[in-house]
Amino acid sequence: MAVGVGSIVTVFAITLVVHSGRTFASLYNYADLNSSSLVAIDRVTTDIRNASALTFFDPQRIILNLGTNKPPVTLAYSVKDRVLTRQIGTGPETVILTGCDSLDFFIYEPEVASNTLALTSTTAPADAKAVGVTWLCSRSILGRPVNNDNPRTAITAMRKP
Numbered sequence: 001m002a003v004g005v006g007s008i009v010t011v012f013a014i015t016l017v018v019h020s021g022r023t024f025a026s027l028y029n030y031a032d033l034n035s036s037s038l039v040a041i042d043r044v045t046t047d048i049r050n051a052s053a054l055t056f057f058d059p060q061r062i063i064l065n066l067g068t069n070k071p072p073v074t075l076a077y078s079v080k081d082r083v084l085t086r087q088i089g090t091g092p093e094t095v096i097l098t099g100c101d102s103l104d105f106f107i108y109e110p111e112v113a114s115n116t117l118a119l120t121s122t123t124a125p126a127d128a129k130a131v132g133v134t135w136l137c138s139r140s141i142l143g144r145p146v147n148n149d150n151p152r153t154a155i156t157a158m159r160k161p
Contacts, residue, residue, distance in 0.1 A: 037137060037152050044075060048131045051158045060103065062076075071089025077105075082098065098137075100136070103135040106131070107131055108132065108155065109122045109124075132153070132156075137152075
């Protein structure tokens with residue numbers, strides 16, 4: 001009888017420990033995912049604000065011109081590696097976001113109508129005055145997807161003339 005009760009208590013304790021471990025790992029993953037996304041969005045929006053022009057655009061890669069005598073900044077998303085990288089000129093690529101399931105850049109041009117300023121989507125880098133980016137990231141524990149971050153979206157105007 002004692003062995004039976006002891007076995008039940010042991011199984012219950014092991015189940016509780018495993019579940020608690022997964023819960024704490026999940027909370028850590030979510031906090032890390034949120035922090036990484038905030039740092040990345042800050043880096044991306046700073047680069048866009050400092051740009052004077054957009055020299056190349058496709059939905060997974062943009063090249064920003066930062067002005068005279070400064071090397072361009074390339075922001076590129078790798079679907080295969082699930083990372084967003086930043087490269088200054090021909091220097092090494094720096095990973096600024098990992099675990100990224102999807103990422104898309106959008107470009108906009110201003111449209112002045114009825115005394116209001118609106119942004120209209122464009123595909124011509126020369127016309128772009130604002131860049132939008134949206135991404136979705138996730139993390140897993142022991143190979144199982146556990147955390148999905150909320151989609152992150154930002155539209156940022158290029159401020160330098």
